[in-house]
Amino acid sequence: MSVQTPAAGTYTYDQRLEALREAKAAQTREKQAVVGAMDHDDWALVLPPADRRELVQTISGSGVPINDVRLTGVDIRSNHANGGFYGPEICGRNFRTLLEAHPPYIDPNSSLAGGYMANFMSYRSGGWKPELALPADLQALGQRYQLASGVGATQHFCQDLAVGLEAGWGGLAQRIQHYRQINPEGRDLYAGLEHVVRGIQAWIGSHVKEARLLAEDAAEPAVRQNLKEIATINERLLTLPPSSFREACQWILWFDMAARMYNGSGSLGRLDVLLQPFYDADTLSSELDDEEAIFHVACLLLRDTAYFQLGGPDSDGKDVSSPLSYLILEACRRLRIPVNAGVCVGPSTDPGLVCRGVQILLENKQGVPKFLGIDQTTQGFARNGIPLAAARTRAYSGCHWSAIPGREYTLNDCVKINFGPVFDLALREMLAEAGTSPTVDELWRRFEHHLGTAVDAEKRHLDFHLRHMHQVFPELVLDLLCHGPIEKGVDASDGYRGGVEYYNLCIDGCALATVADSFGALEQRIEHEQRLSWSEMLHWLDTDWSGDKGEQARVMMQTIPRYGSGGAPADEYAVRIARLFTRLVAESPTPGGFNCIPGIFSWAATIGLGRNLGATPNGRKAGAPIAHGANPDPGFRQDGAPTAMALAIAAVQPGYGNTAPMQMELDPGVGGYGADADHVVELIRTHFDLGGTQINLNIMDREQVLAAHADPARFPDLVVRVTGFSAYFASLSPEFRQLVVDRIVASN
Numbered sequence: 001m002s003v004q005t006p007a008a009g010t011y012t013y014d015q016r017l018e019a020l021r022e023a024k025a026a027q028t029r030e031k032q033a034v035v036g037a038m039d040h041d042d043w044a045l046v047l048p049p050a051d052r053r054e055l056v057q058t059i060s061g062s063g064v065p066i067n068d069v070r071l072t073g074v075d076i077r078s079n080h081a082n083g084g085f086y087g088p089e090i091c092g093r094n095f096r097t098l099l100e101a102h103p104p105y106i107d108p109n110s111s112l113a114g115g116y117m118a119n120f121m122s123y124r125s126g127g128w129k130p131e132l133a134l135p136a137d138l139q140a141l142g143q144r145y146q147l148a149s150g151v152g153a154t155q156h157f158c159q160d161l162a163v164g165l166e167a168g169w170g171g172l173a174q175r176i177q178h179y180r181q182i183n184p185e186g187r188d189l190y191a192g193l194e195h196v197v198r199g200i201q202a203w204i205g206s207h208v209k210e211a212r213l214l215a216e217d218a219a220e221p222a223v224r225q226n227l228k229e230i231a232t233i234n235e236r237l238l239t240l241p242p243s244s245f246r247e248a249c250q251w252i253l254w255f256d257m258a259a260r261m262y263n264g265s266g267s268l269g270r271l272d273v274l275l276q277p278f279y280d281a282d283t284l285s286s287e288l289d290d291e292e293a294i295f296h297v298a299c300l301l302l303r304d305t306a307y308f309q310l311g312g313p314d315s316d317g318k319d320v321s322s323p324l325s326y327l328i329l330e331a332c333r334r335l336r337i338p339v340n341a342g343v344c345v346g347p348s349t350d351p352g353l354v355c356r357g358v359q360i361l362l363e364n365k366q367g368v369p370k371f372l373g374i375d376q377t378t379q380g381f382a383r384n385g386i387p388l389a390a391a392r393t394r395a396y397s398g399c400h401w402s403a404i405p406g407r408e409y410t411l412n413d414c415v416k417i418n419f420g421p422v423f424d425l426a427l428r429e430m431l432a433e434a435g436t437s438p439t440v441d442e443l444w445r446r447f448e449h450h451l452g453t454a455v456d457a458e459k460r461h462l463d464f465h466l467r468h469m470h471q472v473f474p475e476l477v478l479d480l481l482c483h484g485p486i487e488k489g490v491d492a493s494d495g496y497r498g499g500v501e502y503y504n505l506c507i508d509g510c511a512l513a514t515v516a517d518s519f520g521a522l523e524q525r526i527e528h529e530q531r532l533s534w535s536e537m538l539h540w541l542d543t544d545w546s547g548d549k550g551e552q553a554r555v556m557m558q559t560i561p562r563y564g565s566g567g568a569p570a571d572e573y574a575v576r577i578a579r580l581f582t583r584l585v586a587e588s589p590t591p592g593g594f595n596c597i598p599g600i601f602s603w604a605a606t607i608g609l610g611r612n613l614g615a616t617p618n619g620r621k622a623g624a625p626i627a628h629g630a631n632p633d634p635g636f637r638q639d640g641a642p643t644a645m646a647l648a649i650a651a652v653q654p655g656y657g658n659t660a661p662m663q664m665e666l667d668p669g670v671g672g673y674g675a676d677a678d679h680v681v682e683l684i685r686t687h688f689d690l691g692g693t694q695i696n697l698n699i700m701d702r703e704q705v706l707a708a709h710a711d712p713a714r715f716p717d718l719v720v721r722v723t724g725f726s727a728y729f730a731s732l733s734p735e736f737r738q739l740v741v742d743r744i745v746a747s748n
Contacts, residue, residue: 006109011222013295016109017334020302023107024337025716028728035067037733039604041305041725042338043260045069046105048117056122071118074101084126088474088491092192095120095262095476096199104210106230108223112250112299113207113230116257121154121264124473128152132468134461141457145450146421146612148605149461153414154473155265157492158397159481160406161274164255165248169204170239173197175486186489189474193486196476200258201238208235245278245288249300255481256304262477266340267397268308269405271297272325279324290327297331305338305726309396311353312344312374315389321350329353332368333360338719338726339368342396345688346375354684358677362699365668367721371695372396373659373688380693381657384504384586384595391657399724400601400629400659400694401506406482408502409492411465412658413603413724415458419577420511420613420626422450423518427617431538438534440523444576447515452584455507459590462505466495466594495594503594506658509581510602510609512574513563513627513636517618520570521557531556541615544622558619564632564641564648571648578630578652578660586656599658600630604723607735625739628723630660634742642666642683650690659693663723665743667702696721698740705729709741 006019027046031038034047035055047053048071056070075097079090098120105115134142134151142149167175176197180190208231215227233247242248252268259265268274275297282288310328311321321344332339343357357369381402382391394402401412426446430438470491479485482492482500490499525531532540532553545554561568578600585598602609606625615622618633627633630649637644642664649662666680684695698721708715712730720729720740729737 006220006223011220013291017295017298019109020107020299021335021337023109024302028731029716032731035069037736038067038727038731039722039733039736040727041266041340042727042731043266044115044302044304045119046115046117048072048103052103068119068122069117070122071098071101074098074118074123076123080126080129082126082130084124084129086129086472088189088192088470088476089195090192091473092195092476094123096195096202098123098261099199099203099258102203102206104206106207106210106214106227108214108218108227110299110302111226111230111246111296112253112303113204113211113234114253114257115303116261118261119264120262129468129472132471134464138457138460138464141453142461144425145454145457146418146609147454147458147461148414148416148418148609149458149465150411150415151461151465152469152472153411153465154263154475155259155267155478156398156401156412156414157408157410157478158267158269158395158403158405159255159259159265159478160483161252161255161269161481163406163481163483164241165251165274166241168237168239168241168251169197169201171241172480172486179486179489183489189479189485189489189491192474192476193479196258196262196480200254203258204234204238204254208238242278245275245282245293246296248275248278249296253300253303255477256306259477260304260306263473263475265478266304266306267395267403268306269395269397270312270320271308272310272322272328273320276322276324290323293324294327294331294334297328298335301331301335301339302337305340307340307342307397307399309342309344309372309402310369311349312372313348313378313392315392317348317392319349321353325350325353326356329356329360329369333364336364336366336717336719338366338728340725341369342372342694343369344372344374345684346373348375355677355681358680358684361697362668362677362680365699365701366719367696367698367726368719370697370721370724371684373693373695376653376688376691376693377402377657377659380655381597383656384597386502386504394657399603400599400661402657404502407484407500408504409495409500410504410506411462412506412599413508413601415462415506416508416510416602416605416609417451417454417458417581418510418609418613418626419451419515419581420609420616422454423447423515424614424616426450428538431534440519440527443522444519448580451580455581455584458507459588459596462594462596463590463592466493466503466592469493470499496592504657505590505594505596506599507585507596508599508601508658509578510600510605510629511626512577512600512630512652513633514616514618514620516563516570516574516577517560517633518616519573520562520568521560521617521619523569524560525557537617541617544615545619554619554621557617562618562632562636564636564644566644566647571651574648575651578654582654582656586654597656597658598654600652600654600660601724602626602629604725604736606739628663628739628743631663643686646683646687646692647690650687650692653691653693655691661694661696661724662687662692663696663721663743665698665700665740668699696724705741709737712737
């Protein structure tokens, strides 16, 4: 598949980039019309030709239903009576079949070939392998506490792209052949890995042919030359590692698209560090200037919203930021599309990089980049017994998380405990027990007990996943660029045989503000002021605050000093909950001996996690979304108070290397922070100095957001950072748009 060839005289980098943006905008509009709402990262999937597409609904790794596109005419095989396929050999074989059938995509304005049109996970059927059922008691605990267990979740760790940049596809194929002779017991994994490599090579080869055909038909000499170069570069990359900056960008793009297609993975790690040797060599030989480098990076980032880090320490603690870090930021600025770039901030980093990031954030008003408290996360991660030198090599790789590239399996952002159902169960148990005098202290005691039970259940879920995931849907694409899977013949998800060096498994807590404010409301309105009895409060929860009196009671419970107010009981409860959760997660490994790391993050699951939760004492109605991550609920203070939010979220950090991000919306024309870059830099640094770990900032005009919510089609280019990810506002469902609207309206 190709797009229209540029007209004569329109082939400067700026003109080409604008044409690429226009093509992406048209593709996005088509997806919005065909696929519908996309409440996730703005994946750069290009719809297949109309006669080769069908829509299906799948479940993301975080348990969220998503509409997906399936490429027709792909001969997917099954090895199970339920119609599904399980295990490395057939997963690799089927993925290869998809790649071999995949239409080529070349935009003659781009310096890089490729675009992906299908999600391999949409071809999976049958769910989890039936023979590997969870123990009955663990299923019951998962249902009782409404746990997001992570069993069956994929990717959410970071490969080491340096392995592929050094070896190339041919080198990877040779390594597979070499080690399969050494580890004959890993034959099924090696067969699957070989299928993946051969499939990617076939996919690249189809683009070589397409580029040559397009070059023959190109009337403009500059276009024809670019297409010939694309063909030559990719023919070389079929077997050899990249030798230039452009080739390195192209190689990374092939891997990133393959990983995204295979199971939704989208991490690049330390992009400036990875590309630095190629940049240095090409600029030294005058083969590359900065404008060309910016363009190649822009072409790479245009094709997928992968997560990557800029700056930060090397293993010795020295900052790695360079002029290339700034050039990559400049590519983000010129693209003006969703990009998941993270800029490192801290005493050890380049202060100019954060200043430039803030300038771009204020200029583009698209939530790009985000900011990473790198010193806090590095030092926190070392508390897990990881050498500080290794901790420093962790790279930002997803919404709120990092991982050591190629050496660490984390399952980040997949395992979540919703504090809301735990709290509700403790509350109802206390009130139902005869002879018990209800008090907030007694409620806390029971909440602590049930939260401990839920955490223990999640640890058992993680053991189950690490024992069996490789038998269900192994991490074949990421395995290629990890240290261990090829050498040992062991999948990265196979923790019991140790596919990779480290297993540090993330367990996130959610609904912090919901439960902290509920504790605070019960303490103030029932125990201190005695304006409600416990039985009256339970009645209003059971009736969802119905009627005029119910609404009066709801408003009364909602209008206490809430978490984020500063010095309120709800603030104290938020800290107590965060510390309790952190202790329960970090104090012991899983029963199988795997380390667990606490985080506080809900991702975009606030709607889903609230859907099955009844009314809560903070005035929240039944089925309403839970609180977002570590943030106070919108409207927690009348003044919006960015500094108050920064203080509150800094106080609840788990402190073991996973983050509790601060999500903040600022209107460029309102308050002391607005358009003053120095003030925004000060806010960022203050939060990190207090112990904060990550900041997601939206700079958005309140009136524009309200108008876009009413008629999204009027604002097709409006990009927002929904949570850890960024997306086109018009691509979000009304429910997700409302979450963003609530935050910005309450903040201004």
